[in-house]
Amino acid sequence: RKEVEQDPGPFNVPEGATVAFNCTYSNSASQSFFWYRQDCRKEPKLLMSVYSSGNEDGRFTAQLNRASQYISLLIRDSKLSDSATYLCVVNRVGGFQKLVFGTGTRLLVSP
Amino acid sequence: GAVVSQHPSRVICKSGTSVKIECRSLDFQATTMFWYRQFPKQSLMLMATSNEGSKATYEQGVEKDKFLINHASLTLSTLTVTSAHPEDSSFYICSATPPRLAGSDTQYFGPGTRLTVL
Numbered sequence: 001r002k003e004v005e006q007d008p009g010p011f012n013v014p015e016g017a018t019v020a021f022n023c024t025y026s027n028s029a030s031q032s033f034f035w036y037r038q039d040c041r042k043e044p045k046l047l048m049s050v051y052s053s054g055n056e057d058g059r060f061t062a063q064l065n066r067a068s069q070y071i072s073l074l075i076r077d078s079k080l081s082d083s084a085t086y087l088c089v090v091n092r093v094g095g096f097q098k099l100v101f102g103t104g105t106r107l108l109v110s111p
Numbered sequence: 112g113a114v115v116s117q118h119p120s121r122v123i124c125k126s127g128t129s130v131k132i133e134c135r136s137l138d139f140q141a142t143t144m145f146w147y148r149q150f151p152k153q154s155l156m157l158m159a160t161s162n163e164g165s166k167a168t169y170e171q172g173v174e175k176d177k178f179l180i181n182h183a184s185l186t187l188s189t190l191t192v193t194s195a196h197p198e199d200s201s202f203y204i205c206s207a208t209p210p211r212l213a214g215s216d217t218q219y220f221g222p223g224t225r226l227t228v229l
Contacts, residue, residue: 004154032216043204043220044155087154091216097143097208099216101154 001026004102006088012108017078021105023071023088032091033064035073037084038104044087047073078109114138115207117221124195125229132190132224134161134205140185141207145218146178149202161188161205195228202226 006023013019025033033050048055050062050071061074071088085104092098114137124130134144144161159169159180167180179191192199202225206218 034217041202041225043223046217046219049217097145097216097218098157098160099145099218101156103152103154 002102003027003092003100004088004090006102006105008103008105010106010108012110013078014110015078015080017109018074018076019078019107020075021073021086021088021107023073023102023105025069025071025088025090025100027090027093028066028069029093030090031093033071034089034099035060035062035071036087036089036101038087039084044089044101047086075107078107080109080111083107083109115205115219115221117205117224119224120222121225121227123227123229126196127194129191129193130195130226132192132203132205132226134188134190134207134221136186136207136209139207139209139211141188141209142185144182144188144205144207146180146188146190147204147206147220149204149223155204158190161190163188192226195226197228200226200228 003026035047036044037047038044050064054063059076063072085106087104088102116135118133142163146158147155149155158173159167161167161180161182163182169175182188204223206220
């Protein structure tokens with residue numbers, strides 16, 4: 001089983017739609033969780049950290065379910081500029097600051 | 112915000128040559144930097160942890176004699192791909208954690224270097 005698993009997509013949605021991605025992680029001892037955004041042929045950029053209480057940043061909401069070991073990202077009112085690959089990232093247990101990346105979920109927002 | 116730069120952004124070289132990639136933290140000092148590699152349609156994979164003033168630590172399966180890492184100052188780490196071969200063609204990305212986020216796992220990434228070995 002992969003350490004971090006994501007549905008690769010692509011998710012094709014129209015502008016204005018709400019879309020949600022899930023990610024599962026295998027190690028229950030993981031402590032840090034993130035969503036990164038990666039545009040084609042570019043570096044990953046931190047979108048948001050994910051906390052147990054859930055957190056929201058504008059149109060983006062991230063939630064963590066420790067019992068089920070999954071992380072979600074909700075994007076409301078999708079914009080064309082949201083088209084990208086969204087990477088789920090979890091810290092490697094026992095490796096301070098070492099991160100494990102999912103393969104990403106591709107989102108395509110169309111007019 | 113934190114800024115990490117890389118140079119060059121793209122390099123094309125012949126098989127057998129060595130390529131040096133620089134990673135700089137522009138507005139903070141980084142005692143630790145990380146080097147990742149990403150093949151097409153795959154996830155980022157950590158190659159090694161670069162430690163200022165000491166030897167880098169490599170992930171399992173990464174040849175330390177092939178991927179030489181030097182972290183000579185608090186703002187610069189270099190990755191040298193020695194005797195590069197076509198299978199080394201990949202997107203190499205470095206990252207660092209700014210001091211204000213010390214103790215967290217948050218990392219900021221450089222823009223990456225796309226290496227093509229002919």
